[in-house]
Amino acid sequence: MKRRHFIKKAGITGMAIPMIPGTLSAATFSEEQKSFAGPVCIATWNFHEASKKAGELLKTGSSALDAVQEGVMVEESNVANTTVGIGGTPDREGNVTLDACIMAPDGNAGSVAYLQNIEHPVAVARKVMEDTPHVMLVGEGALNFALQNGFEKQDLLNDKTRAAYKEWLEEKKYQPIINIENHDTIGMVCMDKNGDIAGACTTSGLAYKMQGRVGDSPIIGAGLFIDNKIGGAAATGMGEEIIKNVCSFLAVELMRQGKSPKEACKQAVERVIERNPGYMDFQVAVIALNKNGETGGYAIHDGFSYMVNAEGKNENVKSGFYKG
Numbered sequence: 001m002k003r004r005h006f007i008k009k010a011g012i013t014g015m016a017i018p019m020i021p022g023t024l025s026a027a028t029f030s031e032e033q034k035s036f037a038g039p040v041c042i043a044t045w046n047f048h049e050a051s052k053k054a055g056e057l058l059k060t061g062s063s064a065l066d067a068v069q070e071g072v073m074v075e076e077s078n079v080a081n082t083t084v085g086i087g088g089t090p091d092r093e094g095n096v097t098l099d100a101c102i103m104a105p106d107g108n109a110g111s112v113a114y115l116q117n118i119e120h121p122v123a124v125a126r127k128v129m130e131d132t133p134h135v136m137l138v139g140e141g142a143l144n145f146a147l148q149n150g151f152e153k154q155d156l157l158n159d160k161t162r163a164a165y166k167e168w169l170e171e172k173k174y175q176p177i178i179n180i181e182n183h184d185t186i187g188m189v190c191m192d193k194n195g196d197i198a199g200a201c202t203t204s205g206l207a208y209k210m211q212g213r214v215g216d217s218p219i220i221g222a223g224l225f226i227d228n229k230i231g232g233a234a235a236t237g238m239g240e241e242i243i244k245n246v247c248s249f250l251a252v253e254l255m256r257q258g259k260s261p262k263e264a265c266k267q268a269v270e271r272v273i274e275r276n277p278g279y280m281d282f283q284v285a286v287i288a289l290n291k292n293g294e295t296g297g298y299a300i301h302d303g304f305s306y307m308v309n310a311e312g313k314n315e316n317v318k319s320g321f322y323k324g
């Protein structure tokens with residue numbers, strides 16, 4: 001199947017929005033919330049435990065870099081989450097392939113893509129950042145690098161995802177359903193006690209994607225971007241659209257021009273909408289945090305929310321959106 005056709009087909013039934021209906025808690029942080037004093041964590045979707053972990057680390061003085069890594073690792077280890085790390089939904093060949101990246105306050109970055117059999121791709125990405133002259137390792141090279149660095153090989157499928165894959169094989173339909181947990185990503189941006197900002201992003205990508213497909217999550221500027229002078233942003237949703245519009249970089253650049261995080265996310269999402277008339281068929285969402293501790297998010301469709309951990313609270317905030 002040709003790439004464009006595949007992506008269009010993927011969009012026909014709508015991009016999956018991994019909200020489990022009924023799990024959105026009442027937000028106590030308003031969308032217009034102004035600067036948070038002290039450390040702040042923002043993360044995509046309703047990954048409460050991940051932002052809680054990052055918030056706890058930040059509170060005890062951890063660096064933003066450690067907090068984002070440890071925070072997203074919570075979801076990489078969550079077998080119930082079929083969109084990130086272990087328990088992730090496989091590709092069309094039945095292989096779970098993981099994409100992740102991390103970016104430090106000094107602008108350094110590391111990334112892995114199409115990595116198999118390793119539970120914590122974000123930790124491998126950090127090793128790439130810190131121990132190699134490169135930014136990105138993929139596939140077998142990334143796996144060999146991980147094994148050489150003490151990461152253990154393991155089966156990322158489980159009985160549930162294996163059974164679901166078997167069922168999918170009967171029709172081989174690419175059919176994500178809106179508001180059923182089918183695909184998505186944790187992107188997280190944290191500011192620590194020193195005011196330094198770091199980010200991380202990790203995913204198993206689209207469910208039943210083509211073999212070799214890599215999304216936006218490991219692409220610096222697309223799934224994640226940090227500029228410690230300005231702030232950071234992360235994206236989630238249809239990776240192809242996020243890559244084509246370099247959404248996270250765009251949101252940070254808009255903040256550089258003086259936009260609030262919410263306005264920057266809105267304009268980044270509107271750029272996707274302007275450039276693709278098929279936007280009703282997929283979801284893209286962007287979250288951002290600026291140097292003043294302000295947070296924001298915006299999505300094409302209703303159903304997106306994000307976590308904010310600050311001032312001792314860990315809350316899910318309903319995002320602004322373009323179309324219901």
Ligand code: GLY
Pocket residue numbers: 184185203204205206214215216217235236237238239240
């Ligand atoms: N946003 C994650 C992906 O498309 O793979």
